[in-house]
Amino acid sequence: MHWQYTPYIVPLLIATLISLTIARYTWQRRATLEAKTFLWLAILVAVWTFGYALELAGVDLATKIFWAKAQYLAIATLPLVWLMFAVQYIGKGAWITRKSISLLAVVPIITIILVWTNEAHGLVWKQTRLDANGPFPALQVEYGAWFWLYSAFSYLLLLGGTLVLFSILRRSTHLYRRQISMLLVGGLAPWVGNGIYLTGLSPIPNLDLTPFAFTISGIAIAYGLFRYHFLDVLPIARRAVMEGMRDGVVVLDTQNRVVDINPAAQRAVKRHSSAVLGQTIDQLFADWPDLVDRFRDVTEVVTEIAINNNHKQRWLELTISPLYSKRKQLIGRLVVFHDITKRKQAEAVVIRARDQALAASRLKSEFLARISHELRTPLNAILGHTELFEMGVYGDITDKQKQATQKIINNCTNLTHLVNELLDQASLESGKLILNNNAFTATDLIKPIQTKINGLAKVKEIKLTTWVSPDLPETLHGDLYRLQQVLSNLVGNAVKFTESGWVQIDLTYVDDAHWAMQVSDTGPGIPLDAHEYIFDPFRQVDGSLTRLHGGTGLGLSIVKDLTTLMGGQVVLDSRPGQGSTFTVILPFEPVEQDDILG
Amino acid sequence: MTNPLALVIEDDWELASIFAAGLQAAEFETEIIQNGRAALIRLDDIVPTLVILDLHLPVVSGRDILNRIKSDTRLVETKVIITTADAAAAEALQTKADYALVKPVRPTHLLKLATQLRSMTST
Numbered sequence: 009m010h011w012q013y014t015p016y017i018v019p020l021l022i023a024t025l026i027s028l029t030i031a032r033y034t035w036q037r038r039a040t041l042e043a044k045t046f047l048w049l050a051i052l053v054a055v056w057t058f059g060y061a062l063e064l065a066g067v068d069l070a071t072k073i074f075w076a077k078a079q080y081l082a083i084a085t086l087p088l089v090w091l092m093f094a095v096q097y098i099g100k101g102a103w104i105t106r107k108s109i110s111l112l113a114v115v116p117i118i119t120i121i122l123v124w125t126n127e128a129h130g131l132v133w134k135q136t137r138l139d140a141n142g143p144f145p146a147l148q149v150e151y152g153a154w155f156w157l158y159s160a161f162s163y164l165l166l167l168g169g170t171l172v173l174f175s176i177l178r179r180s181t182h183l184y185r186r187q188i189s190m191l192l193v194g195g196l197a198p199w200v201g202n203g204i205y206l207t208g209l210s211p212i213p214n215l216d217l218t219p220f221a222f223t224i225s226g227i228a229i230a231y232g233l234f235r236y237h238f239l240d241v242l243p244i245a246r247r248a249v250m251e252g253m254r255d256g257v258v259v260l261d262t263q264n265r266v267v268d269i270n271p272a273a274q275r276a277v278k279r280h281s282s283a284v285l286g287q288t289i290d291q292l293f294a295d296w297p298d299l300v301d302r303f304r305d306v307t308e309v310v311t312e313i314a315i316n317n318n319h320k321q322r323w324l325e326l327t328i329s330p331l332y333s334k335r336k337q338l339i340g341r342l343v344v345f346h347d348i349t350k351r352k353q354a355e356a357v358v359i360r361a362r363d364q365a366l367a368a369s370r371l372k373s374e375f376l377a378r379i380s381h382e383l384r385t386p387l388n389a390i391l392g393h394t395e396l397f398e399m400g401v402y403g404d405i406t407d408k409q410k411q412a413t414q415k416i417i418n419n420c421t422n423l424t425h426l427v428n429e430l431l432d433q434a435s436l437e438s439g440k441l442i443l444n445n446n447a448f449t450a451t452d453l454i455k456p457i458q459t460k461i462n463g464l465a466k467v468k469e470i471k472l473t474t475w476v477s478p479d480l481p482e483t484l485h486g487d488l489y490r491l492q493q494v495l496s497n498l499v500g501n502a503v504k505f506t507e508s509g510w511v512q513i514d515l516t517y518v519d520d521a522h523w524a525m526q527v528s529d530t531g532p533g534i535p536l537d538a539h540e541y542i543f544d545p546f547r548q549v550d551g552s553l554t555r556l557h558g559g560t561g562l563g564l565s566i567v568k569d570l571t572t573l574m575g576g577q578v579v580l581d582s583r584p585g586q587g588s589t590f591t592v593i594l595p596f597e598p599v600e601q602d603d604i605l606g
Numbered sequence: 607m608t609n610p611l612a613l614v615i616e617d618d619w620e621l622a623s624i625f626a627a628g629l630q631a632a633e634f635e636t637e638i639i640q641n642g643r644a645a646l647i648r649l650d651d652i653v654p655t656l657v658i659l660d661l662h663l664p665v666v667s668g669r670d671i672l673n674r675i676k677s678d679t680r681l682v683e684t685k686v687i688i689t690t691a692d693a694a695a696a697e698a699l700q701t702k703a704d705y706a707l708v709k710p711v712r713p714t715h716l717l718k719l720a721t722q723l724r725s726m727t728s729t
Contacts, residue, residue: 384691385618388710392624395713401631424710428693444698489697 010067014144019220020061026227027054045093052089053225056082060219063147069138072147080123084116084158087165090195094169097191098176112165119158139214146214170195194228197221258343259331264289264304267340276345303328307341312348323352373438380431387427391420429562432493433545436569443487443573445598450476450515452488457496457513465503471510472503479517486598490570491525497563498527498590506531509587518593528589534582543568543578567592575599609635610655610724615645615671616689617663621711625658628713632720642666646674654684656720659703661690672703685723687716
């Protein structure tokens with residue numbers, strides 16, 4: 009073989025290089041079927057362009073004919089591989105079966121055989137000769153019958169592949185439209201080149217532009233490949249998600265025309281996509297004009313809407329998101345709706361159950377309030393008569409009788425206390441407790457507590473001290489009686505649970521808007537896990553303490569509920585063995601009760 | 607010299623009689639009235655030293671009776687002890703009445719208080 013340099017081989021070698029680069033890039037991403045096919049496509053193009061380069065570089069006729077024949081390995085099979093790639097790319101790979109491939113491969117295989125045996129029959133090339141008239145010695149051929157048959161067949165396959173890609177182009181989103189466009193440029197270029205060559209319109213005589221066109225193909229496809237990653241994220245996968253989604257998806261342009269609609273949305277409006285594409289939202293959602301008006305100019309919203317569908321109410325979660333171009337210009341809106349009727353129905357059941365539970369709780373509170381109230385009347389009588397008895401109003405009594413009446417009185421007093429706490433708890437729960445706000449001083453608040461608790465503290469030899477912060481205003485505002493109740497419960501508890509040491513009451517200034525009542529003790533402390541439930545009604549730290557110390561288990565619950573009602577909060581700081589500090593933080597300005605009750 | 611008069615205005619007879627018994631032990635004359643309107647009419651004729659007044663009364667409320675007593679110049683010397691189960695109400699009315707007792711009222715407390723109030727009027 010003899011070779012000579014001609015500048016026309018340069019673009020061919022570049023095209024070969026591009027194709028090989030693409031092949032290498034694709035090789036690394038050959039996970040999908042269409043990637044494998046595309047790899048073949050790139051290799052075949054490389055073979056063709058390289059073969060043609062060698063054909064051009066060859067000096068004698070034999071060399072040129074050999075390389076022309078070699079090119080046919082690619083030329084004959086390329087249209088089929090192109091079609092396969094297109095079909096796989098749109099996600100219809102299942103169409104390609106062993107049978108259909110075998111059938112379609114008949115013509116290419118015969119062509120290759122006939123090319124290599126052309127000397128015997130001349131079915132591909134009737135005549136071959138060296139034409140030295142052009143800018144380079146060229147192989148000139150006169151085509152035989154099979155060439156035309158093969159060409160017609162090849163063009164059909166190429167056309168098929170191109171049409172297949174066109175079909176998806178119509179349905180694709182912006183991004184993929186660009187990508188497929190690049191692919192089509194790549195696919196159409198060899199046609200144009202080949203057409204120019206066959207019709208004799210080539211500007212350079214004897215030069216087949218087809219492989220040059222593949223240079224353009226290579227660049228276009230490589231651009232699509234690197235720029236739009238078309239083998240990485242397939243538009244078809246995206247399409248499949250859209251189609252398979254149970255949520256309705258509608259894409260609108262800035263004129264509120266339907267650009268895309270998925271099957272779920274089509275079912276919702278009972279229209280086929282071909283009928284609604286290009287329509288305005290007024291036409292698409294003709295059944296729900298109110299909704300269209302409400303969201304006509306809304307670019308971003310997530311909301312729940314009720315619609316009437318065949319006289320049945322349905323609930324939809326509607327999401328509208330703006331779509332922006334790369335230059336941040338609004339190009340349309342994405343409307344997604346999701347049927348939440350079932351969730352709404354479940355919610356309604358839960359709400360009904362909650363209302364019933366609340367009603368039951370209210371009834372319980374009312375019942376409790378009534379019972380407590382009714383219990384007090386006979387208690388008053390028992391206590392009154394017993395005291396009169398003890399006072400000797402009903403005649404002289406013995407010492408033993410006096411002791412017994414004292415016990416009755418003590419028990420009655422405890423019972424009264426219990427009934428009062430139950431009544432408070434019930435009123436708090438049913439929201440019937442009314443606060444009576446007035447001005448008072450720190451002494452007004454603390455003095456009665458000291459008087460009340462001092463006795464017990466002395467008996468237990470516990471030091472009860474009080475401290476009023478000097479920066480606390482002289483006059484405070486609030487419901488004095490209820491504040492005393494809160495403080496008395498806390499101090500009472502502290503003294504009750506502390507076996508030795510001290511109990512300290514502090515009234516402090518917290519900030520411009522708040523003051524606090526703080527009760528600290530050197531008692532047993534409260535385990536951390538009990539902090540959560542210690543304020544619940546009828547709960548104490550453990551059963552043994554309840555038995556040891558008695559009480560209703562309502563004290564702290566009332567403290568917390570009263571404090572909340574007053575617009576304050578209770579903070580507990582306590583560890584086992586380190587005593588407890590309860591801090592009741594209250595607003596200087598008593599809140600309006602309506603604000604708390606909602 | 608007759609004992610000073612204590613008027614017990616209380617709809618619960620049982621309680622009223624307990625109060626009366628306690629007051630009698632403190633050497634008061636006692637009179638019991640069980641409804642508000644009757645109490646208002648009776649107050650036109652008598653000047654009690656002490657009124658034990660229940661806040662929750664049928665027909666005319668204890669508050670109205672309290673207002674009436676406090677606005678009547680004839681009754682300027684009359685001391686009023688209100689009794690109520692509602693501790694918050696007792697607290698609220700404490701300044702207006704001479705004293706407030708939260709039910710259950712202990713006869714010993716009532717007796718102590720009544721004695722104290724009587725000594726205040728007699729001096």
